[in-house]
Amino acid sequence: MQELSMHVLDIAQNSVAAGATRIEISVRIDTAARRLVLTIADNGKGMSEEVRQRVTDPFYTTRTTRKVGLGLPFFAQAAKAAQGSLNITSAPGKGTSVVADFQLGHIDLAPLGDMDGTIVGLIQCNPALDFSYNVWADGQTFCMDTRELREQLGEVPLSNVQVAMFLRQYLREHTENLLKRSTIL
Numbered sequence: 001m002q003e004l005s006m007h008v009l010d011i012a013q014n015s016v017a018a019g020a021t022r023i024e025i026s027v028r029i030d031t032a033a034r035r036l037v038l039t040i041a042d043n044g045k046g047m048s049e050e051v052r053q054r055v056t057d058p059f060y061t062t063r064t065t066r067k068v069g070l071g072l073p074f075f076a077q078a079a080k081a082a083q084g085s086l087n088i089t090s091a092p093g094k095g096t097s098v099v100a101d102f103q104l105g106h107i108d109l110a111p112l113g114d115m116d117g118t119i120v121g122l123i124q125c126n127p128a129l130d131f132s133y134n135v136w137a138d139g140q141t142f143c144m145d146t147r148e149l150r151e152q153l154g155e156v157p158l159s160n161v162q163v164a165m166f167l168r169q170y171l172r173e174h175t176e177n178l179l180k181r182s183t184i185l
Contacts, residue, residue: 003113004038004100007078010071011040011098012122018044020095022130023122027115027179029137034104036084036112041097047090055088075100082109112179116171119144120164127158133171137178144171 008025015023020042028037047055056076075098076086083103090096102109119133123146135142146158149167156163 002110004078004102004110005113005115005118007071007075007100008038008040008115009118009122011075012042012118014071015040015042015044015096016126016129018042018046018096020044020129022132024132024134025119026134026136027112029104029135029178031104031138036102036104036109038100038102039097041095043095046092046094046096048092052088052090056086072098078102078110082106115179116168116175119171120167123158123167124164135175135178140178142174142178144174 012023012025022043024039024041026037026039028035028039030037055072072086072088079086079100079102083106084101086101087099088096089099119131123131129146131146133144144167149158149163153163
């Protein structure tokens with residue numbers, strides 16, 4: 001995958017498939033430490049320790065529709081290529097957390113990509129689920145939570161096209177300067 005946001009989308013879709021009702025996505029940028037950390041955490045069905053240890057093997061998958069699972073292995077490789085790492089914690093019935101760490105400015109660090117579009121797409125396709133999107137960059141923070149949006153919108157569903165257009169603009173306005181930091185060399 002060419003952009004990190006596509007990895008985030010893939011992992012979040014895994015969370016949906018695992019029965020999660022709440023998915024938390026965070027982007028943390030620390031220019032002083034030269035780190036970019038992406039976290040996708042859910043309250044889905046979780047994994048056994050045996051499965052957790054195997055999920056970064058491209059020839060292992062729990063899906064029956066294909067014999068390979070490339071999402072997590074590619075994400076792990078993207079992190080490793082940028083002098084980072086991928087850590088997965090999970091427990092049956094407790095959910096899963098995927099944390100990818102990258103060196104900011106590394107020549108092999110993939111662009112962050114369209115995080116706004118990724119978040120809006122996840123919300124539009126899964127309007128009944130709760131999503132939290134958090135961005136932290138050198139002490140500045142932004143948080144968007146669909147539970148709060150639902151309170152503000154009342155009867156208007158999150159799947160409404162006008163809501164999607166508003167969300168896209170809202171996220172862009174509030175995260176654009178924070179996320180630009182991810183391209184600092």
